[in-house]
Amino acid sequence: MNAAGISPEQRLFVGVIVNAAQEAAGVSRVGSGHRTIRQSARAWFSNGGDDFRTVCELAGFEPGEVRTRVLAYLNRVEHDPDALIKVKRTNMPPRHHRVSIPDVARAAGVSATTASKVIHDRPNVSPATRARVLAAIEATGYSRHVH
Structure with missing residues (x-):
């Protein structure tokens, strides 16, 4: 799904999911409740309650797929920091960054x-x-850079 092809409301709920995934993965935050926030965010995905399902549906995603993918990502991060x-959030247009093979x-x-x-090939x-x-x-x- 292209970010330009979704409504502002959907983009908002996608942002909620991304923010929760980053918090669950342990992205640095200012404040003393970091561990509690991380555990709470992880539980939000693990439990898949009504609010989680509602946010996923409002974002235009299937909740089970989001849950599976985010939990797999969290497991990857746990074993490989x-x-x-x-994700950098900004209203500024993106800089022209060449997408690399590692990307x-x-x-x-x-x-x-x-x-x-x-x-x-x-x-x-x-x-x-x-x-x-x-x-x-x-x-x-990605586009292949030919020397």
């Missing part, structure tokens, strides 16, 4: 080596993984 994705890999949930194999990548990487290439706007 470098997997933490920090594509993060979006697809694979290693940079695997993403590179797909980009360079190398063998030994399962069709399902290849499809995920190709979807991430499309979603991130």
Whole structure:
């Protein structure tokens, strides 16, 4: 789903989900209640209560899919803190940042080596993984830089 193609209301609820996921993952916050906030945010996804389902539906997402994906992300971050994705919120237009192979890999949930194999049309990548990487290439706007 393209951010430009959703309503301001949907964007607001997507922001609620992203913010909760970052808090559950332990993105730094100012204040002494950080641990409590992290536990509460994680429980929001784990329990999947009425408010969680309502926010997901208002964002235009299927709650079960959001829950599965966010909990998988939280498990990844727990075992590999470098997997933490920090989202910068701003009303400023994005700077022109060239999307890199590691960016594509993060979006697809694979290693940079695997993403590179797909980009360079190398063998030994399962069709399902290849499809995920190709979807991430499309979603991130990656374009191959030719020297």
